[in-house]
Amino acid sequence: KLGGRAEEMRLKAYIVGGFVRDLLLGRENEDLDVVIEGDAIEFIKSWEQDGCRVAIHKKFKTGTIVFPDGKKVDVATARREFYEYPVAQPSVSSDSLKHDLYRRDYTVNAMAISINCSTWGTLVDYFGGRQDLKKKLLRVLHNLSFVEDPTRVIRGIRLEQRLEFTIEENTFRLLVNCIKGGLVSLLSGVRLRSELELIFKEDAPYKIVKRCTQIGLWRSLFPGLNPGRDTIKIMRRISFFKRRLSGDLPSMAGADWLPYLSALVSESHRDGMLSVLDRLHVSDKERAIVIESIDGMGSAEHILGGRGEKPNSRIYEFLSKVHPAIALYWAAATNRWRVRRRILLYLTRLRKIEPMLIGRDILDLGYREGPMIGYILKGLRNARLDGLVETREEEIEWVLK
Ligand code: CTP
Numbered sequence: 001k002l003g004g005r006a007e008e009m010r011l012k013a014y015i016v017g018g019f020v021r022d023l024l025l026g027r028e029n030e031d032l033d034v035v036i037e038g039d040a041i042e043f044i045k046s047w048e049q050d051g052c053r054v055a056i057h058k059k060f061k062t063g064t065i066v067f068p069d070g071k072k073v074d075v076a077t078a079r080r081e082f083y084e085y086p087v088a089q090p091s092v093s094s095d096s097l098k099h100d101l102y103r104r105d106y107t108v109n110a111m112a113i114s115i116n117c118s119t120w121g122t123l124v125d126y127f128g129g130r131q132d133l134k135k136k137l138l139r140v141l142h143n144l145s146f147v148e149d150p151t152r153v154i155r156g157i158r159l160e161q162r163l164e165f166t167i168e169e170n171t172f173r174l175l176v177n178c179i180k181g182g183l184v185s186l187l188s189g190v191r192l193r194s195e196l197e198l199i200f201k202e203d204a205p206y207k208i209v210k211r212c213t214q215i216g217l218w219r220s221l222f223p224g225l226n227p228g229r230d231t232i233k234i235m236r237r238i239s240f241f242k243r244r245l246s247g248d249l250p251s252m253a254g255a256d257w258l259p260y261l262s263a264l265v266s267e268s269h270r271d272g273m274l275s276v277l278d279r280l281h282v283s284d285k286e287r288a289i290v291i292e293s294i295d296g297m298g299s300a301e302h303i304l305g306g307r308g309e310k311p312n313s314r315i316y317e318f319l320s321k322v323h324p325a326i327a328l329y330w331a332a333a334t335n336r337w338r339v340r341r342r343i344l345l346y347l348t349r350l351r352k353i354e355p356m357l358i359g360r361d362i363l364d365l366g367y368r369e370g371p372m373i374g375y376i377l378k379g380l381r382n383a384r385l386d387g388l389v390e391t392r393e394e395e396i397e398w399v400l401k
């Protein structure tokens with residue numbers, strides 16, 4: 001579809017970047033990035049009449065098309081970026097595909113596939129990306145790549161670990177120099193945060209974290225941060241829980257990365273932890289989640305531990321007061337299996353349990369409106385959690401008693 005439209009408009013269109021890489025590797029990738037030689041804006045706008053939603057950034061000559069089925073495509077004008085100084089916002093001027101590809105991070109990400117009808121499927125590979133893909137190598141396109149954009153250091157380590165590639169020798173030297181020279185630490189808190197979030201979205205963040213330690217990235221980014229064996233162990237558990245219990249775990253909206261962040265700072269002194277949170281400009285709410293994850297660990301183990309029976313209502317009462325991201329961290333960080341089992345029971349089952357009766361029903365049973373209704377419903381939930389009531393009739397009986 002995209003190619004046909006480009007053809008009609010006499011534009012050249014290509015799929016570029018990670019999608020091409022993953023296609024050649026046979027890996028799934030949903031993020032379609034299209035580059036247009038010519039003006040992408042007109043191209044993007046033309047989809048409005050087809051019932052698509054479009055968003056346009058005039059300044060960067062880029063935009064997004066959202067198709068009626070929800071599929072999203074990012075479209076950019078083939079461009080060349082001039083970095084006036086490191087870590088600056090790029091300014092844009094129109095230029096050809098080759099330049100566009102040349103400004104990218106690694107050769108394996110700098111390939112394109114034509115989607116115009118006449119040349120559909122032709123691979124454009126100016127910089128040996130195909131070859132590097134075969135050799136499983138990450139190679140920068142030129143020696144200033146990391147200077148232009150130091151986030152590529154972190155992206156590189158992330159890709160290396162995800163794809164099980166090797167960072168090519170010269171690239172590795174440049175990468176390490178970029179860290180040692182302090183360029184990565186110049187990144188803004190916002191960009192650092194988003195790179196960390198990307199790491200924590202991977203299937204196995206612990207590998208990346210380990211590699212970052214080895215290369216000296218953490219030391220340079222956050223003096224005082226000390227991720228060691230415990231961090232790795234906790235992160236492995238978090239990933240394991242997410243994988244095994246995915247459907248049953250609560251959705252954490254934007255807080256998914258926080259259990260990992262808590263693990264990252266878990267072995268640091270308090271000052272170290274606080275300086276990481278400051279540096280990343282986390283929100284007050286996020287900050288509170290991380291701090292409670294670390295500080296509340298002891299009392300969680302105290303309250304949720306112990307050999308004897310622990311009523312479900314007691315587990316519920318304690319854990320329903322904290323954000324699920326905190327509970328997930330505790331489940332991963334504790335070495336006491338009873339504590340872990342109880343938290344996972346809460347996260348996957350107990351937290352969803354509600355009484356069958358609702359407020360209206362309690363009123364119908366003769367109670368007057370007021371705080372009492374809330375107490376009764378809470379009591380009912382506890383009774384249900386502890387297995388004292390199962391059916392609706394039993395609930396009614398419980399209320400009347
Ligand atoms: N890119 C770059 N330098 C960066 C970020 C991105 O050169 N700092 C280029 C790469 O060519 C990359 C493309 O922009 O392939 C798209 O970026 P993004 O979607 O972030 O990355 P993907 O390579 O698709 O990686 P992922 O699989 O993690 O989404």
